[in-house]
Amino acid sequence: MKKNYILLLIVAFAVLISSMVAYKRMTVESNNKTVDVVLDYNEFEKMAKQSEHDLGWWFHKLKGQGVRAVALNEENFESMMDENKPLKVEMIGNIIKDMEWEKKYPKPLVDYLNTNEIDAYDLLATTNSKELYNFIKEGLESRYDENKFKIINSKDKYMFLLDGTVEDGLYTQMEKIFDAKEKGFKEVSSLYSSKLIRVGLGLDQKKVNLIKNSGLNVVPRPNNYKRFSGNKLVKATIDDYKKFNIKPAYFIFGGSEVLGYPDGLNILEDYMKKNDIKVGMIESGVQREHIEQDGLYELTRNLGYNAVRVFSMADYIQKRFQYYNYKGAEEIENTLFRAVTERNIRVIYFKPFKYEENIYVTDRSEYVKMFDGFKTRIREHEMTLGQASVMESNKVRNRYKILIGWGIVAAGILLLNAMLQLKEKYKHILLGLGLLGVTGIVVVKPSLATMLLALSAAIIFPSLSMAYFCKRCRDYYNQQIKKEHIFKIIGLGIKDLIICSGISAIGALMVGTILSDIEYLLEMSIFRGVKFSQLVPISIFMILYLGYFGYKNHKAPGESTAIKWEDIKGILFDNVKIVYVIVGVVLGVIGYIYMARTGHETNITPSDLEMIFRNTLEEKLFARPRNKEFLFAFPALIMGVAVAKYGYKHLVFIFGLATVIGQTSIVNTFCHLRTPMVLSLLRTGYSLIFGILLGIIYVLVIYGIMKMFRRLRGEKLDG
Structure with missing residues (x-):
């Protein structure tokens, strides 16, 4: 950490700038x-x-x-027909299909259609009501150009002919025609009506x-x-x-x-x-x-x-x-x-x-x-x-985006260092290039820069929190810290959960401020990297885990946390056990459901029981915490610390996968930019409190199970 103080200072300064921008956004939302x-x-x-x-x-x-x-x-032709007013609407194309159509329609209309160029997509509206005629006539004449319609009258009917095109046509659904042997012959669709039935005619x-x-x-x-x-x-x-x-x-x-x-x-x-x-x-x-x-x-x-x-x-x-x-x-x-x-x-x-x-x-x-x-x-x-209030037109100045972007660059270098163990000179080179790059893209392409910086923050900080998680779990696994009583271990887990969540919250803060422009608050623009920013940290965690723990050969204390080629080769070419395939499939299904449940554009929806549970929380609390955070993702971090302390390396990986979902979820909460920032803060706070309480319960249950089995083997669990 001492070697990275410059990077940490830059991140801290970016947090200060983000807080200033966040305060302005919250003021806008509060009004x-x-x-x-x-x-x-x-x-x-x-x-x-x-x-x-x-x-x-x-x-x-x-x-x-x-x-x-x-x-x-x-009012329009459609609405008046729905109200059963004396009005009939037809398509010219359907009228002239009848060989005797000229005998069935008033002579003025027949004469007009025979002497003028007509279109099958023209619309004919007919009424015998003088009141309705006057309303339609006034509506058409006051609103539309004369070449768009023609008014034709006979002694007992008033007719309006609207100029239609093929793009105005409305058709019935495609229908299949079969022969006597029930073999498909052709598909047909009929001209039904026209979009012109919704042309506005004025208020009633x-x-x-x-x-x-x-x-x-x-x-x-x-x-x-x-x-x-x-x-x-x-x-x-x-x-x-x-x-x-x-x-x-x-x-x-x-x-x-x-x-x-x-x-x-x-x-x-x-x-x-x-x-x-x-x-x-x-x-x-x-x-x-x-x-x-x-x-x-x-x-x-x-x-x-x-x-x-x-x-x-x-x-x-x-x-x-x-x-x-x-x-x-x-x-x-x-x-x-x-x-x-x-x-x-x-x-x-x-x-x-x-x-x-x-x-x-x-x-x-x-x-x-x-x-x-x-x-x-x-x-x-x-x-x-009352009369609806309007949000102030909030804008984020480019200089603030640049300073926040510098913090994201510094955090990115910290993450790379956790994975690759960079030399100091490479850190400095990357920092210089990053600061110049952020400044340049914000000035030249501010809209693109906004999206890239937000996406980077959404990926880097949850991943950085997982680097901290992996480091602490390796320390516990190597017994660098004396084995403690179960409640001391729970205390360590709670502390690490708060620290990890704090690191992820920095990313959430930066996303929520970089994207606090009025267009995002009104959802005229949206952050389109949500799913991507949830997937990438999972992959980064896997790399971090290999770097800190190795694949099969455990890394000794003080050994480099950079991922080794031997570990990659071992994963690619090792014999795969059936149990690993089963676990992989289960994790894949869980991952698919997790991603599909993000947003409202999927057929995978919450069950009735889950919705009743959500509604109960919503009624009792100021902001409903996110289920995936407090029910399993946050408790999983505390459990990960516990199993690391007791030497279960592979369980650290399993609980780590659940943990990373919770850390990305913290940022994802703030990616819902239409949600007031105060509500997002409270939602995350509730999740953290409930997650800690459930984490304690889960760890005590696991501890009880482990204690029971070790006692059966004659072992002692606590030192």
Whole structure:
């Protein structure tokens, strides 16, 4: 250690800089404490029809629970048909398939289609309602260019012809056609409809009035279709809001594009800036990033990150009523609680609960109970319901990244030295090159540098903690420390667990500060090296273990910890016993499950029992500790120390594999950048406390078993 004091000083200075940056990030997060609840108009309308009360009654009652607003989609051909309004929509390609189509349709339409160039993908909407005609006519004429549609009238029908293309077409699923011998003949798919059925036509005044009369605000969900978009659409949409006296707090855009994309964004930006309207970014179904909407991030950046993350209650979440043996909506409450406390969600897009697919929960008391519980729980995190707060646009200066990067370089050299026993001059050369390299890449390619530095910290520090683990276990194994009573050994294990976790926590701190830019906090950018940073330290630990313990021939005290070629050759060419293969397969399966369980993009999900256990911890503690840390990874380090003390070299390796998972998990906790840093700190702290308690129990159990067997052999366990 004395020879490495320069490297240690650089790491210590980097920790100081990281702490300063972390304090700023935590200040930003602590000021972001207001959560809004926005009701889905369409879903509550369906629920109200199944209940004894009308929609206005439900809105009024939910307002009493702290709800402030209702999200309202623009009307379109699809929504009006869903509401059974007198409207028929057809594809021209399907109409002209009929040889006698000209006899079945009004003469003005027939004449127009016969004298103009038509397309099979054009859409025809027909109504006999004057009121509906006026609404559609005004919506089309105010929003879209004249060459995009044609209005055709006869004495009893009003027709709208929209210009479609092949890219607008919607088709039925491919269907197989068989011959008489049931042999496949061909596959066919029919033209079903067009994406133009969702072209926005404006807000329904009756719906707007119902929301306002209930004392709630309207959060509009403007829809955009790129081929029909432009300045005219944006201006008409804004005029609608002025006409209805709507002052949106947020825009939660519908469809796959933001309003006005791509040519009308400037007008939208100006309107949103003048009225302090926030961008609503809807979290994706896998709880990672957001649903893809063209222009969303560009708009957010241009507005100076005046944005909020939105959690939309998916259908499967609505159906989590009486789930996990709960009597009501407790699991839905848990889901919403996690969203706002752990993922920087500040707008909940709320939908009614469901018993089954089309059967809603209409008992008002269940909603009251859920909201009361939710408000009580978020209050413990100093959160309240109201207009959603926005995080300050936090940025990490390049000079801080450089200084933190120097600390990562120094730690990397310490790790290399543990594996290779470097000469002093090589350390100095590597240090000089590393400091220059970090400075250069941060200045020239700051975005790339940010990702590389974060990935390096996530790998180096957990690996460095495992180097410390291997060193201490070899010391214990060589009996350089006098054999102690079992509780003294447990004390050594606890001390080493705290030190190892502290080393890994330095890496967590650096990752959490280097990546504390607002784009990461809003999850517009994500750290993509999570799985890689969990796998590499496992491989490094294996190398470290061979360096400290050797393969078969044990290394003597004071012998170099650099890995030997003989050890590598022994692994590659040694005879393999069946038991080793079995152990390898078991470890491989465990490793696969471990990696697959990371994130929400896998079919391997926690069991119901595990989820109930998680929920219990979540309800009782300020932050739920990670199961893999406190149940086995942290106790494994204490057990590793114990078995090293009693001379079980191979068990040190087994427990070391579990230990490295816990050390990488510490850093991984802070890689969830949308989670407030204070919550990550508390989560790791809880894991450490519970891990120590369980570690003591596990070691005493192992000690009891070993004592029993040694007594049977007439041996004494303690000296």
